[in-house]
Amino acid sequence: MPKPKNKTAQRGIVAAAATALVVGGSFIAPAVAADKAESTPAPSQGPSATPSATDAAVDTKGLDEAIKRDLGKSPEQYLEDSKANDTVAEVTKKLEDKGIKTKSSVKDGKAEVKVAKNDEEKAKDVIAASAAPLETELVTVDKVTTVKELYTEVVEKVQPAEVEQLTAIVDTADGLQIIAGGIASNEGPAKLNGKSSNHDKSPSPRASKSADKNKLTLEAFASQADVDLVETAGEGKAKAGAIEDIYGGMGYGIAPSGQNPSFLCSVGFNAWNPSGADAIITAGHCTQDGSMTDTYVVEHGAPDEIEGISNKLGTFGFSQFGGPNHSGTPTIPSKPELGTDIAVIDKINPDLNLHAQVSQWPANKDEREGTIKVTGVSSATVGADACSSGRTTGWSCSAIIGEGLFFVGGYDNDVRAVWGYTAKNPNQSVLDQGDSGGAVLIGNKAVGINSANSGGEDGREDTPDDLAFYTGLVDAQKRTAGVSKYQVKFFVEAPTQTSPKVGAEVKPGATITGKVAGASAGTTVRVVVDGKLYKSVKVSTNGTFTFPAPDTEGKVTFDMTAANGFNKSTKGTGSVIVAAPEPTPTPTEPTATPTEPTEPTATP
Known part of the structure; x- marks a missing residue:
């Protein structure tokens, strides 16, 4: 270091x-x-x-000795298990924001969330909406x-x-x-x-x-x-x-x-x-x-x-x-x-x-x-x-x-x-x-x-x-x-383009998706094209973000920087090839429909 x-x-x-x-x-x-x-x-x-x-x-260098000694785990397992804590902490906060008292704990990568019986349905909705990436058991108690x-x-x-x-x-x-x-x-x-x-x-x-x-x-x-x-x-x-x-x-x-x-x-x-x-x-x-x-x-x-x-x-x-x-x-x-x-x-x-x-x-x-x-x-x-x-x-x-x-x-x-x-x-x-x-x-x-x-x-x-x-x-x-x-002070990982593939051809305005690994709440991504700010977008709780492809025809390269307060990432890059917009057909004048000849009026 x-x-x-x-x-x-x-x-x-x-x-x-x-x-x-x-x-x-x-x-x-x-x-x-x-x-x-x-x-x-x-x-x-x-x-x-x-x-x-x-x-x-x-x-993770240097983790091995203490983690193996104190926890009986490998550094990789310790870091993987720690993700469960982040998820449970976020779910608990969302429950509390809804006025639901809760008790949460984790063990072996699984979460247990206790709520009162009268809060069960609301809690289910909150947990389902959180898209928690780990097994979560909802337990109801009287109080x-x-x-x-x-x-x-x-x-x-x-x-x-x-x-x-x-x-x-x-x-x-x-x-x-x-x-x-x-x-x-x-x-x-x-x-x-x-x-x-x-x-x-x-x-x-x-x-x-x-x-x-x-x-x-x-x-x-x-x-x-x-x-x-x-x-x-x-x-x-x-x-x-x-x-x-x-x-x-x-x-x-x-x-x-x-x-x-x-x-x-x-x-x-x-x-x-x-x-x-x-x-x-x-x-x-x-x-x-x-x-x-x-x-x-x-x-x-x-x-x-x-x-x-x-x-x-x-x-x-x-x-x-x-x-x-x-x-x-x-x-x-x-x-x-x-x-x-x-x-x-x-x-x-x-x-x-x-x-x-x-x-x-x-x-x-x-x-x-x-x-x-x-x-x-x-x-x-x-x-x-x-x-x-x-x-x-x-x-x-x-x-x-x-x-x-x-x-x-x-x-x-x-x-x-x-x-x-x-x-x-x-x-x-x-x-x-x-x-x-x-x-x-x-x-x-x-x-x-x-x-x-x-x-x-x-x-x-x-x-x-x-x-x-x-x-x-x-x-x-x-x-x-x-x-x-x-x-x-904490590290913010550089944004990466995840969809479509870098250099892929897209239509103008198509959705481009990226990710900031391990992003904390409040992280944003600045997208710069040709040295000018193109878009500033929020990063979701799962680390993903989206922005539309420009309307400019041809290859477009964009620089992406993630920031959370004063903490900033290094620069990530991505690119797409914006296809030329399909020509809009020119409307033609409708052909006049010939009228049927009328019978001559009889001369009285």
């Missing part, structure tokens, strides 16, 4: 300045090297930039209960002391699930010098509340509501995955304005800001409620092995951890106070070149040498296999087991609520401290941001595996005005 800079030269400069030391998961990092690398970094991609030939190719509805019921009926033991409420393939064991213990971004700070401390113990005899325990409520209750063991509290993480395979250091970096987090998905300039999407809690401003690129030799700081990265812009303005509540809120965990980095160093790719942390190689391209943004579906990238654990994969609300300890000794996804995290191998802000993908589609984790792996059969929590990317962008207009 194209390298944004000569890393070997830069590392040599950093080493000359100071040596990075790993200290119990934290490190002492040198200041940013003042000298420049031997080679000048490539300029940042602007809105009009197009991917190189290397970038445009589908890259579909959402996470928000269950949460409201828990707060109303369960003892307050028990409510405070909530870790998350999620919707799984087997139904709604309550996870209990305590809120997330927010340790904040780790100090580079290994010393603790106020941000490193877990929330202090709260005053215990007397039991309300008129309310239920979580166990009793779960039994009555026929909901699965999972209790974590030991340190089963979710921890904010800040500090030592790298998103997209690149780690970054964090500092207050004008100071040297003292904390670590992960670079998020590379993105475009509303003006089309480079930006990054990452985790909101990495800003420590807005107290951190500056970010720096941190080089790694391997996951969790720091080599030094190479470049200024950018400056934090909008961030939200919990509710608006980093708001939380003293305890588990009485209402479903839905929040998120997301931030953007703006004013990117112009010497850097941000690609639409995520590092797969290839073994014994530079983190830039093994990447997977991002081809769009999607919601995740329960049952789909997701892979995440972060500076602590590298590249690892796990199935999405739930979607819903999880609770994380904030920086003000409060509780922050975040909406997202849950995955198994055995022995913290998928998501650990320092992976916050990292990328979460299903196939090639961006679905989330690394946010938090909780422990529970103690060898007992009656306790769950450790859990990973991901911020839902689509949800976060809907929920925050500050991020909604940012667009994840």
